[in-house]
Structures are given as structure tokens and as C-alpha cells.
Amino acid sequence: MRFLPAAGRARLLATFALAALLLAIALGHGGLSTDIADFLPQGQTEAARFMLEQVRSGPAATLVLLAIEGLPPPELAAISRAFAARLDASGVFRLVANGAGLANGPEQAFLFRNRYALSPAVRAEAFTEAALRADFARLLAALATSAAPLVSVYGLADPTAAFPPLLRLWAGPGNLRAVDGVWFARDRDRALLIVRTRASGVDLAGQRQAEAAIRAAFGASAKPGAHLLMSGPAVFALAAERTIRGDAETVSVLSALLVLALLAWRFQSPLALAAVLIPVLLGSAAAVVAVQAAFGQVHALTLGFGITMLGVGLDYPVLWIGHRRPGEAIAATAARIGRTLALSVTAAVLGLAGMLFSAFPGLAELGLFALVGLVVAALATRLVLAPLVVAAAIAPASRGAPRWLLRLEGLRRFRAWTALPIALAVLVVIFHPPRLERDLARLSPVPQAALDLDTALRGEAGAPEVARLAFIEAETEEAVLVREEALLPALDALIDQGAMGGVEIAARYLPSMATQARRRAALPPAEALAARIARAQAGMPFRAGAFDRFQADIANARAAPPLRLADITPNLLAARLAPLLFAHAGRWYGVIAPTELAAPAAFGAALTAVPGVRVLDVAGEMTAIVAAYTTQAWRWLALGAAMALGALAIGLRGLAALPRVLGPIVAAVLVTLAILSAAGVHLSLFHLVALQLMVGVALDYALFFARRQNDDEERARTFRTLILCNAMTLLTFGLLAFCRTPLLQGIGLTVAVGVVAAMVFSFLLAGRPASA
Amino acid sequence: MRRHAGSGIFLLALAAWPALAGSGEALTIGALMAQLGTVTESHARFAETKTVGALSAPIETSGTLFYRRPDHLEKITFPPHSEQLVVEGGKLRLSLPGVAPQELDLARAPPIAALVEAIRATLAGDLAALQRDYSVGLDGNAADWHLTLVPSDPEVARFLRAARLSGTGHELREVSFTQANGDTSVMRITPLP
Incomplete structure (x- = not known):
């Protein structure tokens, strides 16, 4: 069946529209999650899970610390009073405390x-x-x-x-000072308020409403010159959400526009754009559906990352169209590049397969997205795009082997010189290996200044830190309080030693029924x-x-019955106890939270000795989790690499051809590592994944340059096409490097540096000299 | 006789003059406050009688008072009930023999702040400050005026029923407090040069 070009064009456009519709439906179907917590590990041990849940959604996550500064203390105190009254009246907060109550x-x-x-x-x-x-x-x-x-x-x-x-x-806490009855920081003119939202810390819509209420109340209470500082887990979550959303939107729009412009220039036809986008749209739609099916919803970070996959997925249609001779049938193009393309896709997909098995939800999600996206994009290139391209008669505009190609190829005479940068990179990697980043907080888009402000406000307000705490779990409220009371002498000793400034513990405020009964027994009868x-x-x-x-x-x-937690009804008192003593899933938990902890080790040692008490080092626990995932990820990466190697050995028909393909890739990885290390970048799990992705892209370059292609015109086609692929990857990953989300930034930088190196080394090392 | 009678009436009239003059022009609260506000510094002796419901006999104390505009007030009590009380701005410091001085932030203790302000704002002639805490009533005349202060904050009212301050001209001569529980204290003040 033969199509006239006009009919072919119509069919191509219709297919493009259908593919775009499919992606829109897939995206519209499920929600887009922007909560960074969804992306992070859930914890493997029970203690870790409990702790992570507490940190994210427990009462501690509803705490917002507010500070007002910029005016003389009496004016700040007056603002604090008006502000607190308005916050209270808003009904959005469970607790509003500024010292006046x-x-x-x-x-x-x-x-x-x-x-x-x-x-x-x-x-x-x-x-x-x-x-x-x-x-x-x-x-x-x-x-x-x-x-x-x-x-x-x-x-x-x-x-x-x-x-x-x-x-x-x-x-x-004693570290507050009062001005006109309102809390102030001890050492500076800063009025402090502590509020707790009614909305849970993970309810971002509720937190957004609370933030709006805070801004409105402050706007109505403040005088010129006064400014508001806000901190707390929910504030961070909102800031992170905004940054991630902003990054994802900016990068996807900007990179899409740039890539489109590039393609329009190269193929000089809007149809070529539509053609190139079809496999990517189909791949993305399939990836979104797969991630939704497996994880419930797609995280904005995954989508942002998926957008960058466009850059890699776009390679396939570009390679196909770029290598097509005008008027050529599918079989002829396939005969020349089909095998190389299939090998490149297979190796890249096998390399990514390892990510799928990561217990780190973010990694597994990214892995699934990338893998499904690539496979479907490759299949769509061969099965959907190839016939459309023939029907619409699309092929690259430029032909022939220009002189510059020969001159460039002449540079391969100096390929021995590449040993110099490679040797240098090896030295850097050996003697100044890149540092590994295991602190999850570094991946958070919350700026360091905001974290510093949080530390300062927590110290000033005497709010417990969430970095290290201990907890007791028991059947009943009473059992928790009895065990806590047994700990009080040890805690007092720690305070006396200066190991910590103080401690928030429910038993100090609410004695156990046993203790209350003892006190009651100490009260003399009426006549006596x-x-x-x-x-x-x-x-x-x-x-x-x-x-x-x-x-x-x-x-x-x-005569009075003993007081239980439920009897402590006044607002400020109840709010003080809520984060310290609570029931969860039929069990009771008591949280022991040190303030101004100077000697974490002493705190841990004193409490670990007590049976039934668990000490949680939140940062340590996180580090341990990340370390475990990193080790696991390395194992899967190694397996993926081995599978990819096997596929290459089979595809290239033997080990002899392997060095020509692997050489440039290894060189590119070494140079990338050396540059990252020299730039002082700490390698996180995500950099490792980015490296893996970069290897997948480099594979395309090396495999295509390594093809036997004696025809000048075909070599020119390959060169132009790969340069185009490279530019597209840079436009997408390169843009990621400008993101404010450290995670996206790390990926962007790694891949951008890596693909340039891969292009240079592949051209110089993998390319074959033109032989007769 | 007539002259004598005439001079008698004249003398009588003379003797009655201050009272006549006083009753003739009603003293306004603004005028009283303005008059009090002219004093920059004052020293006085005081004698205080506290009648506490729980005690069978009143407690008598005496000492000196010192006020300096705008917000410094000092009360020194003689032995056997030695004590030094200094209020400066929003802070109150109470020093008793043998114990470390205690500082109190007045804003954190509205009842105490109200007691302090009754005296301090009157001495300062600061009507606005008085009216923040009390509904203010005035009777008498310039030579013998009486301010009646009733707390407007219910929380203070649970503690203090009323205060009554009396004086002559720009001098405060007596301060009495009646607490909600019926306890009273009456402080008689004699200005010192």
C-alpha cells in the first residue's frame, strides 16, 4: 500500500495528536505528588518506620515557629499580641502560644x-x-x-x-525572656510564637491554608519595619513543594522549547518535529501509566526526570530519521542501523533494570519510568514512526560529505593524546576520589539558610529538636508514664552534667496514676x-x-479521681502534652525530646541502657537507611552493567569489538567523576543513577561511531545525527543543572558533563578511519 | 457694733473662702491630672494598715515613698518589716532581708500591674494609663479630691474590688485598696520637703 506524501503527512499528524492525547489522559488520570516524603525511603525497621512517620506526620510535624523582628521590643510585643489573637481566631491552629496566656x-x-x-x-x-x-x-x-x-x-x-x-x-523553657508578657529570644530583639496547625504535617493543602492564615494575620497586625520569620517541618515541606513544582514546570517547558527549536533547524520541517515527538510521547504516556499502576501516583520529581528522559528517548527517532536516505524504504534503513539501534536500546534498558529493584521508592519509580519510557519509545520508533516517516517522506536536509567532516576525522590522528586527560582523570579519581553524600537532607530543596534559621529559632524557643529523641512504647498511657518516671533521675543527671539544656517528657507534666495515688496518700485526712x-x-x-x-x-x-491525659483540657497544657504522649494504632507512645542537646552520645548512652526505651538518632537512622540503599543500588547497578556488557558482547559478535565501544564510555565516566570531584560535588545516590543514564547515552554514540561505514555520506549522517542527539541531551540535562532542587541539579550536571565527554571520546576513539 | 458685726461676717466669709472657692468650681479629672503631672519628683513618708481577713489583728508598717517622673516608684519599709520595692518601667523588684531580690515582669501579672499603676499613673497624672486598667470616678474638690478606681479587666476584678486615692492639690495623701476577698490596705502619705 502506498501513500501519497500528503496523506502520509496527515496520518503522521493524526498519530502525533493521538500520542499527545494519550499522554494528556495518562497525566490527567492520576494525581501528581509533590511531597518529597513520598520520594524518600519508608524505613526498613519498625523503629525507623515509626520515627519517619512521626517526623513527617506526627504532632512534631505540625509545629511552626514564628518570629517577629525589626522594631523595638515594646512594639514587637504589641504586634505579637495582635498577631496571636488573629491566629487564634482563624481556627486553623490547634495551639497559638506567645507567652501571654x-x-x-x-x-x-x-x-x-x-x-x-x-x-x-x-x-x-x-x-x-x-x-x-x-x-x-x-x-x-x-x-x-x-x-x-x-x-x-x-x-x-x-x-x-x-x-x-x-x-x-x-x-x-527558661531560655525565653519576656517583654510585656510576650516571649522574646534571650539574646536578641525577636518576639517568638509557637503555633501548631490543625492540619497534619503531610496535608500540604491544609498547610498551605495555614501559611496563608499566618501571612494574613501578620499583615493585619504588623507595622512597617516588622518582618516575620517562619520555620518548621511544614514550612519546609511547602517551600520544597514550591521549588520542585517550579523546577519541574520551568525545565519541562524550557527544554521542550529549545529541543523543538533545534529540531526545526535541523530537519527544516514542522512535520519532522511531530515525527520525532511521537515515540517520546508514547513512551512517556506508557511510563506514566506504568508508574501510576505500580506506585499509585507519579511524583513531580519523577516527571521532571522523565522530561530529561525525553532527551534520551528523542535519540531513537532522531537516529532513525537522521540516518534515512531520501526515498528509502524501512527495510533499507533498518539494514544499516537497525542492529546498532537495537543493541543500544537493549544495553541501556538492561543497565537501568537494576534501579527497578531498589527499595528506595524514588529510585524504583525513576527506574520504572525510564525503563518503560525507553522501551516504548524504541519500539514506537521502529513500529510506528518508521512507516510514517516513509509515508511522509521525511529525511535530513543536508547531504554529502562536507570537507569539514574529513578535517574533523583527521583529528583522530591525535587520538593517542586522549591518554593524557584520561590518565589525569584516573589520578584524580584515585587520589582525590569523589566524596559520597549520605545525608538525605542534602537532597532536600530547602536552602541551608532556612535550616540554620530553624536551628536558631528552636534553640531560642526551647523547642525540642527532632534530630535525636527517645521513645517508649507500651500498652497503656499509664505504663508509658510509669516507665518515663523511672527515667527522670537519669535525665536530671544529664541536665546537671550539661549534656543537654532540658528535656520534654510527658511524665514531668502528667504524673502516672501510681504517682498521683502516692501523692494523694501523702495528704492527711480532714480531721488530722x-x-x-x-x-x-x-x-x-x-x-x-x-x-x-x-x-x-x-x-x-x-477525693478526686486521678488525672489522665484526656483530663488535661486547657488548650496550652494539652498542646504541650500532645506531641509527648499519644496513642497510635492501639499502642501508647511517650516521646522524650531533649532540648539544646550538647552531648548526643551521652543522651543515647544513658537511655539505651534502659529496657523498653528506644533512642532514635534521626540523622543517623537516615544515614543508615541511605547507606543501605546505596550499597544495594551499587549491587543492582553492577548487575545491570554486567547484563549490558553481556548484551554488547553478543550483539557485537564477540569480545574483540568490545574495547572500541567500551573505551570511550569508560573514559567519559572517569573524566566525569574527576570533574565532579574537582568541583567539590558530593556524589549521592542520584548522581550514581545519573552516571548510569549517561552511560546509556554514551552507548549510543560509541555504537554508532563504531559501525563500519565506508560511505562518506553515511559517516556525515552519523556525525550530524549524533551531534544533534548530543545537543538535545545537553539542552535537557544541561537545563536540569540550573534547577534549585539539588537532586535534579546533580543529575543534570553529571549527565551534561558526561555526554560531552562521551561525544568527544566516542568520536575520537570509537570511530573507524575511512578505509577503502 | 455694726462694724464689729460687719467685721465678724467678713472674718466668717474669709474663713469659709477656701471651701466656697472649692465648691464653686467643680474639679475636672483633666484638671486634676494636669496638676499632678506638674510634679517631677516627690518624697513622702507613709504609714500603712493592712487588714487581712485571716489575721486577728491588722498589720502596721511604715516607711518612705519616692517617685520620679515618668515611671520610677520606690517604697522602702522600715523595720521590723524591712523591704525595698522598686518599680521601674515594666519591671518590679522586691528585696527582702536575707533573700535574693525577686524580679517580676508586670505584664505577666496583671493584678499586680493594676495595683502599681493605680499609684504610679495617678502620680504621673497619666489619665490614659489609669483608664486602661480602671473606670475612674472623681469626687471632692481641688483641696480634697477622691479618685475611685474600679478594675475593668474581669481578671483583675476577681482579685481587686476597688482602689481609692485621695489628695489635696497636687499631693497624694491616701491610697486604699479593697481586695475581692475583703482584705484592705490603707496607706496614709505625708509629703516630705
């Missing part, structure tokens, strides 16, 4: 009412006649001072002073207390009944 609100009344259950100062010795007498004498003296108005209200009801230590305990009071106040000018409230409070405390 605890001093007088319902919190203080609650603590006073429950002082005999909650105060560490409740002991039987405090209620002996002698102790009471001393207390009364103290009260009498205090009533003569200017503090008398307070003493007559609080002191007479609490002669044993159970309340003051309780208030100090809850009043907040009345008798002791009467004897103790003998000879002092107290009237009978002066301590009625004291007696009534003791009687109430003796």
Missing part, C-alpha cells in the same frame, strides 16, 4: 486546682505539724510585705507551696489536718478558719 488564663486556674495531683512538691513531710508551723510563720511574714495581696489569695490556700514549682515547670493546723497556728495571729480553703482543697484532692 499561661500567666493568667484558664491554664493557671486548672494547675492551681489540681496542684496536689500534679506538683512535684507534694510529699507527706510537707504536712507535718512542724512543717506547717514553719509555713505559717513564712506566710505571716509575707503578709506584712508588699506581696500581701497575692499571699492572702494564693498563699493561705497553699501554705505548703505546692503551686509555685508547678507553675515554674509549665511556664516554659484540722488538728495539725490548729496546733501549728497556736500563738500566731491567724484567725480560726484562716486555712479553710487549704483544708477544703486538700479534702477535694483526696
